[in-house]
Amino acid sequence: MSGSLLTASQVGELLGVPTSWVYEQSRRGTIPTVTLGRYRRYRREAIESWVAELEVGEGGGGARRRAGVQVVVSGSRDSAPARARSRAEVRA
Numbered sequence: 001m002s003g004s005l006l007t008a009s010q011v012g013e014l015l016g017v018p019t020s021w022v023y024e025q026s027r028r029g030t031i032p033t034v035t036l037g038r039y040r041r042y043r044r045e046a047i048e049s050w051v052a053e054l055e056v057g058e059g060g061g062g063a064r065r066r067a068g069v070q071v072v073v074s075g076s077r078d079s080a081p082a083r084a085r086s087r088a089e090v091r092a
Contacts, residue, residue: 003045012049
């Protein structure tokens with residue numbers, strides 16, 4: 001086996017999300033999971049590939065939603081509320 005298996009807690013630390021989120025995504029089948037009986041483990045390489053796939057997902061920039069997960073690419077914060085605030089600031 002290439003690489004070691006991570007726990008949900010370790011994946012949470014890696015991604016900067018709560019452990020409960022990692023378990024929820026596992027139950028939904030969103031995040032790559034290795035099930036060993038009643039235990040869930042995660043291959044680091046699979047998690048990193050999954051995140052990279054989310055980043056390039058639907059093209060363009062900004063926030064994208066795929067399989068219930070939103071990835072925000074820093075530096076491109078073009079959203080309707082931000083545009084509305086910008087227009088309001090220009091008028092003021």
